[in-house]
Amino acid sequence: MILSERRVRSAAARVQGATGDEQLARLIWSVVVEPGDGVAGALVAAFGAEEALRLAEEGLADPAVVRAGLDGRSIAAARARWEPRLDGALATAAAVRAAKAGLVLRTPGDDDWPSQLDDLGPHAPLALWVRGEPDALGLLDADRTWSAAIVGARAATPYGEHVAAELAAELSAEGVAIVSGAAYGIDGAAHRAALGAGGLTVAVVAGGADLVYPAGHARLFAEIARAGAVVSETPPGTTPTKWRFLARNRLIAALGGATVVVEAGARSGTLNTAGHAASLGRPLGAVPGPITSTTSSGCHRLLREFDAQCITGAGDVLEMLGAGPRTVTRPADPSPEEVRVRDALASRGARALDEIVRRSGLAPRDAQAALGLLELAGTVRRAEGGWLLA
Amino acid sequence: MILSERRVRSAAARVQGATGDEQLARLIWSVVVEPGDGVAGALVAAFGAEEALRLAEEGLADPAVVRAGLDGRSIAAARARWEPRLDGALATAAAVRAAKAGLVLRTPGDDDWPSQLDDLGPHAPLALWVRGEPDALGLLDADRTWSAAIVGARAATPYGEHVAAELAAELSAEGVAIVSGAAYGIDGAAHRAALGAGGLTVAVVAGGADLVYPAGHARLFAEIARAGAVVSETPPGTTPTKWRFLARNRLIAALGGATVVVEAGARSGTLNTAGHAASLGRPLGAVPGPITSTTSSGCHRLLREFDAQCITGAGDVLEMLGAGPRTVTRPADPSPEEVRVRDALASRGARALDEIVRRSGLAPRDAQAALGLLELAGTVRRAEGGWLLA
Structure with missing residues (x-):
């Protein structure tokens, strides 16, 4: 068992976060597999890191592995790819390097695990x-x-x-x-x-x-x-x-x-x-x-x-x-009638209602209503003889 | 009836495309309404342009207008906004200008109508x-x-x-x-x-x-x-x-x-x-x-x-x-095993299979299969003592 090797344990003892056996087993797993190895993930999920490591070292021959839902082909492939790296020397080297660089190990279950x-x-x-x-x-x-x-x-x-x-x-x-x-x-x-x-x-x-x-x-x-x-x-x-x-x-x-x-x-x-x-x-x-x-x-x-x-x-x-959209308050769009009435006005030269009606193609009532609203909004104003753009 | 006014007809006679009464009625409509007037559109659709124009000139009082599905309020508003422009002088002026500028009139039903x-x-x-x-x-x-x-x-x-x-x-x-x-x-x-x-x-x-x-x-x-x-x-x-x-x-x-x-x-x-x-x-x-x-x-x-x-x-x-996408043929992405095997090779210094296995974290069989495919693709080659990037 790599986990029990003295060189591994003494090197790991100097790595912050690699104190318990489960943590140490995960340290070893991180050396054995390439990132994202789904078979290792499934095995560790089913048996815990320590027991999964023992099963791997025994060649995954235990019937419990199959009972955990892993299929035969995946197991054979995993055994073949893990075998060259199931080596205490690799785990020891990683732990020594980590301690020297001041790296900290974090594993699921730690408070710091996202x-x-x-x-x-x-x-x-x-x-x-x-x-x-x-x-x-x-x-x-x-x-x-x-x-x-x-x-x-x-x-x-x-x-x-x-x-x-x-x-x-x-x-x-x-x-x-x-x-x-x-x-x-x-x-x-x-x-x-x-x-x-x-x-x-x-x-x-x-x-x-x-x-x-x-x-x-x-x-x-x-x-x-x-x-x-x-x-x-x-x-x-x-x-x-x-x-x-x-x-x-x-x-x-x-x-x-x-x-x-x-x-x-x-x-x-x-x-x-x-x-x-x-x-x-x-x-x-x-x-x-x-x-x-x-x-x-x-x-x-x-x-x-x-x-x-x-x-x-x-x-x-x-x-x-989901931190919420910023609500932006926009001024309301002018109504079609307001646009048409403004189009029919000029900044100089007041225009009478009948001329505004003819130019805008609006009914007099609608033109008058729009003029009233635009006057309230301050964009048109009354003048001698009619209306002007404000 | 504006349509029958002599000045209107004689001016329109010089506008290409404004020959028939229906076309002339549409010419007049284009002068009377602002773009997109839905009541005019509905009226013309129901009665044809000529008859719709007659109804408009008679103040839309004909019960047929209501029977055509137009509601009373829309009719009243339309009457009010069209009235100032139901004027033969306006239609005549438009036709004279069009003839002078060489504009052509096109109406629905013409061959050239999209x-x-x-x-x-x-x-x-x-x-x-x-x-x-x-x-x-x-x-x-x-x-x-x-x-x-x-x-x-x-x-x-x-x-x-x-x-x-x-x-x-x-x-x-x-x-x-x-x-x-x-x-x-x-x-x-x-x-x-x-x-x-x-x-x-x-x-x-x-x-x-x-x-x-x-x-x-x-x-x-x-x-x-x-x-x-x-x-x-x-x-x-x-x-x-x-x-x-x-x-x-x-x-x-x-x-x-x-x-x-x-x-x-x-x-x-x-x-x-x-x-x-x-x-x-x-x-x-x-x-x-x-x-x-x-x-x-x-x-x-x-x-x-x-x-x-x-x-x-x-x-x-x-x-x-809907004129069809251009199909682009792309080279297939390399498999994960191929990526990992290439990662484990160098351009100088051949590496043996067991070293490739260890570096890639792949089972020997998978590494060998990937090497074979990469060799066929020409991106790796055999050399004394193992394999190299080609």
Whole structure:
């Protein structure tokens, strides 16, 4: 049993949050599986992390596994893919790295575990590695704070970065936490603006939470970790790969109460985050842009094909979150008769009622009624010989 | 009877299309009513234009009027508003002006009457005054030619004018007629591009078809009249007023098989055209733009609140018209296993299967299968000691 290996236990003892056996088992699981492994999720849900790990180490041969509803083919495939990583040395290395980098482990059941991750079912992360404030992760809980995922293209335009920053700053001012992926472009602009507004922001990354990717965001990572948290489901030291980026996107979508795509190319990976948001039943928004900008074409695709909400400002995001639309009081539109009577008047040269009637094509009674209302509104006035525009 | 007045008949005799009594009666009606007068429309539908005119001149006192389903209040109001304009001098003046300007009269039943105007019911125009080619109006018939209304802000941005021109030119190249309002900004850009592409274009104006409004578009009006038509339901010499612009918009919406709003402010009159298109059941599209541009905010409102289609190119308009979407063949997305196997490979330094298995977290069988498919696709290759990215 890896769980009982001395090297594993002594390394894990120095990782905050990895104290109990269940937590330690989840730490090991996070090393064994790639993100979103549904068989691992189902097994852990059925037996708990510790017992599930024992079953995995015994080759999933126990009849209880089948009784838990897992089918034979899934079990055989899982056994084959987990086997090379069921190795105490890997778990030990991860724990050593985590302790050195000061990462904290958080697992379901912890106070700091955002409950909306449960919506991912068997694809929920088995554990999260946190750089920064575990409290920040806990604050993200849907019952405690509104949150929005703001995501988009790495190769963003100045327009996109401007919009991402405006949205993030305004939402932060309304107490909405900003979740994103810490990439160049839209993600970075959203995190930075949230930090600038003194808001809560959490970066979900695809590789180890101890790494800085992209390297140019070292300072941003440090600032996010100081005021919020950088989190990952992959163990420290893990290289971010394309697959892990795709899998990471489901966490961003699940953590945000709504997802807003600010800019994205037509085949951008950001659309994958949008797809996760939609399949989780989270409201999905897209910011339009010039149709001449390829960087907005993914957003337009979301509007056209995926029924995304057209987002033109922070108010639209608050509305999606159910934080209530801002009611705007508009002056009532003038009636057709009022329009026609105004059309028939001039600013100089008073016109008599019969001339107004002829010019407007209105019955005298209707013209007179409209004149009365317009006079009350102060837009027409009586003068020698008839009426004038005020 | 105005219809029998000698001055009226002799003036009308010089107007092409105003030959029969029914046509002449419609000419007179177009002078008597403001655009979209539903009572006049219902009366003409029930009795024909000539008999309806006689009834109107007799003060609508005939019991047949009530039997035709018109209610007493509507009749009284109509009598009051028509009375000042039931004047042979007005009809004569309109006919004289039309003859002088070479305008042609077109009425329902003429070969050149676009049948889709009937969708306006009692609010259909009673007659149209045409400057240019009456044939062009006839070609607009929905059974003969696809047509699209391209409309938008007068104070358009260079972006909006560029998009309007691109759409109009590409649609013209596909044989789609372009209907618009000949205003500055979007309208002008759409007409000009259609003319440039050798397409059919028709301008529907709010004032008399003999006038040029805006004055700066004199040359554009002349070009539209030469290749297509400038049409109006108001008689020659009529000043375009706000009311007449609003009423004119319903004709643009009715003539277009679909309406596309390219740019519009949040409270723009263009939204009125969009409203007409929607209430006629015509497909409605809006071109998105930067959310920082107030000139696009009306389009975004249409996307958000009126379920307009997001238009990003001529293909989207053709699709709305039912002229068929262009099918785009896309390469199939790689499978998750293929993504993970590629993630586990490098361009230099071949990796053996067991290393690929460990890095990808895949079962050996799945990794091998993905390697086989990737090798066939030519994106990975075998090398001494294992596999490489090709």
